[in-house]
Amino acid sequence: MVAKLKHYIDITDAEHKLLGALEKTERSTSAGEEIFAGGDVNKNLFVVKYGWLYTYTNLPDGGRLVVRVYHAGDIIGMPALAFDHHTVNLRAVTKGCLCPFPKSELDVIVKRAPRITALLFTIAAREEAILVDTLRAASRMRPESRVAHLLLGLHARLKITNSQMGNRFRLPLNQTDIGDAIGLTNVTVSRTFSIMEKKGLIERVDGEIILIDLCELERQCDFQDRHAAMDTSWFPSS
Amino acid sequence: MVAKLKHYIDITDAEHKLLGALEKTERSTSAGEEIFAGGDVNKNLFVVKYGWLYTYTNLPDGGRLVVRVYHAGDIIGMPALAFDHHTVNLRAVTKGCLCPFPKSELDVIVKRAPRITALLFTIAAREEAILVDTLRAASRMRPESRVAHLLLGLHARLKITNSQMGNRFRLPLNQTDIGDAIGLTNVTVSRTFSIMEKKGLIERVDGEIILIDLCELERQCDFQDRHAAMDTSWFPSS
DNA sequence: CGTATGATTGAGCCTACTCAACTATTGTGG
């Protein structure tokens, strides 16, 4: 996580030490494992060391909504900071490793490291902007644009921690998961992928996705990369 | 705003003074006025003194998505904290009054008032949880549940600052606005309201909404009140 | 090699959309 935060601001030794405390505990996850469920008592946040995970909620009609996909360097559980119970479920997609830390450790950061606090605040704000983008795409766009938005979002996210990645990446989600993330059935996801491949927008090779026509993909879902830059101009001095 | 924050934690005189600084500038708004547009340079956040407003974005196909409705005591612009440009548009629904304050004033709070910082952080986290609820309802539920969710959300929000309100409130949004907020057309909103009225779930009198069968409304959209309580247990001492 | 999971494809249906006409309400200027 420190590596990811360094991307945005310089971090002093003292700050580094405070952040290190958040990653002192480790917990490995196996593919498909349920880490916590909505309604569980919520004392911890999690930093992702590696692996893919997602949060989801069940819908009253039996459906399922995949809220957000997480990768190495992400912090899981910010929205739940406001409540003493979890609001969503967390599931590991692949093998991975998490660092749980109690909410209460944040108080030290808030008290002693105003720059880190501001940065975390900003990251939370960005999460909200990303969620609005998701709402835009998943509730109001045609299937092709929804898929495009999901793929571009994952790609932009993965590029931060893996800059020489190119336009190709492994996608460990099945089509039902994808459908639950963008509000389609697995059937429609399948048909949509086929159409996009036929159009020359993407390719699928060995369970990896290749984004062939990035420009057209970005155009059709009005994509904004929320990861590239953040406004740190208002931050206090350290 | 101070009145609203007091709801959750005690506020010392020093903290009160810092917060007061955020509300020293005022700006009145007229009904239908556009306050800012997505892409505008973003230096200010806004505290709502009174009036109704909403943020929205335009969709690539010409549609519109109403993201969030704001009332007295709300802070507008948290998600934009992460960027130097606005990510959405803001429009006033009714006459009202806003207190704009520069982002840079937050740095003083982050440095000097850790409890207030923690509280603002928590409010941002709650906004995210609310947005997930919106995503759930607006992208995946039947029209009736979507309307129910919107009405209950507004009602829960208005109750905080107006505790003896009962189950009746004025709704200054037209059916096109409502549709844009929950992913329906004005036509479907009209039909849905009629059905819900016929079923005895709600009533409409003089442009006001009366929630007749609260339990059934809550049941059918799986409603959670995110405003009632917040977890402040992890906050630092002041 | 057999089983389980995941992906593809086809047929038919259903729901919210579009288009359009009409009614109701609100606001404004003469």
Add this chain to the structure above:
DNA sequence: CCACAATAGTTGAGTAGGCTCAATCATACG
């Protein structure tokens, strides 16, 4: 105060796109 315009809401008819159901094909794994 009335006439007119503009905005908002209602209702009907027909359409279309994504869903459901179901069968088949592909791949991975023990």
